[in-house]
Amino acid sequence: xxxxxxxxxxxxxxxxxxxxxxxxxxxxxxxxxxxxxxxxxxxxxxxxxxxxxxxxxxxxxxxxxxxxxxxxxxxxxxxxxxxxxxxxxxxxxxxxxxxxxxxxxxxxxxx
Amino acid sequence: xxxxxxxxxxxxxxxxxxxxxxxxxxxxxxxxxxxxxxxxxxxxxxxxxxxxxxxxxxxxxxxxxxxxxxxxxxxxxxxxxxxxxxxxxxxxxxxxxxxxxxxxxxxxxxxxxxx
Numbered sequence: 001x002x003x004x005x006x007x008x009x010x011x012x013x014x015x016x017x018x019x020x021x022x023x024x025x026x027x028x029x030x031x032x033x034x035x036x037x038x039x040x041x042x043x044x045x046x047x048x049x050x051x052x053x054x055x056x057x058x059x060x061x062x063x064x065x066x067x068x069x070x071x072x073x074x075x076x077x078x079x080x081x082x083x084x085x086x087x088x089x090x091x092x093x094x095x096x097x098x099x100x101x102x103x104x105x106x107x108x109x110x111x
Numbered sequence: 112x113x114x115x116x117x118x119x120x121x122x123x124x125x126x127x128x129x130x131x132x133x134x135x136x137x138x139x140x141x142x143x144x145x146x147x148x149x150x151x152x153x154x155x156x157x158x159x160x161x162x163x164x165x166x167x168x169x170x171x172x173x174x175x176x177x178x179x180x181x182x183x184x185x186x187x188x189x190x191x192x193x194x195x196x197x198x199x200x201x202x203x204x205x206x207x208x209x210x211x212x213x214x215x216x217x218x219x220x221x222x223x224x225x226x
Binding site for chain 1: 142144152207216
């Protein structure tokens with residue numbers, strides 16, 4: 001059983017469209033992180049959400065942590081080809097630094 | 112931020128052989144981890160590399176298959192032993208830096224293909 005389920009698994013959209021990626025769990029996390037991974041590279045941290053209900057914005061990316069700290073979402077406004085990549089949520093069950101990663105969402109943004 | 116260098120970045124290996132991956136960090140870090148990412152999948156934690164002692168392995172991973180060393184605070188190795196095609200993956204080194212342990216960095220990964 002995967003601890004962190006992401007949806008959708010794959011997403012192919014046109015430039016300028018909006019999209020939302022979801023990360024869900026039955027477990028409570030003290031924090032959740034979102035990463036983006038491009039081909040041939042390691043994951044790069046985008047944001048960490050800590051407080052239930054927290055909303056963080058990073059340019060066109062909006063991250064939200066659920067009130068119960070069991071889920072999170074990533075919303076991208078006006079997607080661009082440079083947003084293409086694998087988006088991963090991750091958390092450390094019970095706290096600490098040993099991350100459990102979500103199932104991943106492969107995003108492709110086309111011109 | 113920590114700069115992580117992994118070697119090799121990519122290799123093609125023969126079935127039954129072993130390969131050692133190196134992870135070098137440009138500064139001392141509190142924790143080092145090894146992850147595996149199989150083609151098209153997410154990351155799975157293999158083990159925590161402990162300085163000067165045996166690594167702590169996650170369920171499904173054993174020392175005989177994935178021996179790990181960490182002789183100091185900036186360097187670790189992961190060996191993939193007796194490889195089979197199922198071991199074809201990206202192997203990633205990850206480090207935690209800072210006294211609060213909240214900042215996690217990843218290397219670019221080592222892409223192994225077993226033929």
